[in-house]
Amino acid sequence: EVQLVESGGGLVQPGGSLTLSCAATGFTFSSYALQWVRQAPGKGLKYVSAISTSGDKTYYAYSVEDRFIVSRDNSKNILFLQMDSLTAEDTAVYFCARVSPTYSLDRWGQGTLVAVSS
Amino acid sequence: DIQMTQSPSSLSASVGDRVTITCRASDTIKKYLNWYQQKPGKAPKLLIYQTSTLQTGVPSRFSGSGSGTDFTLTISSLQPEDFATYYCQQSYGLLYSFGQGTKVEIK
Numbered sequence: 001e002v003q004l005v006e007s008g009g010g011l012v013q014p015g016g017s018l019t020l021s022c023a024a025t026g027f028t029f030s031s032y033a034l035q036w037v038r039q040a041p042g043k044g045l046k047y048v049s050a051i052s053t054s055g056d057k058t059y060y061a062y063s064v065e066d067r068f069i070v071s072r073d074n075s076k077n078i079l080f081l082q083m084d085s086l087t088a089e090d091t092a093v094y095f096c097a098r099v100s101p102t103y104s105l106d107r108w109g110q111g112t113l114v115a116v117s118s
Numbered sequence: 119d120i121q122m123t124q125s126p127s128s129l130s131a132s133v134g135d136r137v138t139i140t141c142r143a144s145d146t147i148k149k150y151l152n153w154y155q156q157k158p159g160k161a162p163k164l165l166i167y168q169t170s171t172l173q174t175g176v177p178s179r180f181s182g183s184g185s186g187t188d189f190t191l192t193i194s195s196l197q198p199e200d201f202a203t204y205y206c207q208q209s210y211g212l213l214y215s216f217g218q219g220t221k222v223e224i225k
Contacts, residue, residue: 035214044205044217045154045156045205045207045216045219046216047215059212059213095161100167102167102168102171103150103168103209103210103214104164104167104168104207105152105162105164105214108161108162109161110160110161111161
């Protein structure tokens with residue numbers, strides 16, 4: 001069974017840093033591009049970042065570029081999102097998702113909550 | 119960036135109703151339009167990809183159509199489990215942008 005499990009969320013002060021992880025099982029991890037999507041409380045879904053199968057290509061929403069770094073460890077089947085200089089606007093549930101060969105997000109994790117507050 | 123605009127933002131409907139949600143892209147996205155369903159506290163679930171192909175396991179009362187910039191999600195006969203928020207998403211550009219969502223509520 002395909003599973004994506006996020007971890008690493010929590011409460012962080014403005015200006016702080018946090019690294020999220022997404023552990024994958026049940027599929028050939030290195031064969032799929034992956035994305036991070038976030039959802040602020042009561043709001044809609046927003047694209048955050050994407051990474052290619054090998055990790056050599058990364059993409060970011062304008063709101064997070066220069067502050068967030070996406071990476072992956074294909075030997076351990078883990079996706080990461082390093083988040084720096086966090087602000088209240090980054091408060092959200094962060095989902096990792098698998099990019100299917102048809103360019104849709106066909107599997108999602110359950111999400112991890114990041115709360116930025118003093 | 120390609121912007122996605124959904125309408126309506128919310129709607130009230132009864133079980134058995136036919137429901138239509140529209141999604142417009144700010145530029146052509148050819149057929150690269152996906153639809154997701156999200157229930158409170160849960161992750162989104164892929165319903166339809168590339169405009170009209172149902173994801174495995176999705177009931178046939180869901181259908182999608184359109185091309186270019188204008189797309190539609192139709193639920194032919196609304197069921198109790200369909201009350202949720204629906205999002206369109208384009209996957210033509212590098213940044214996969216979402217519509218703002220349509221909340222389908224019980225009338």
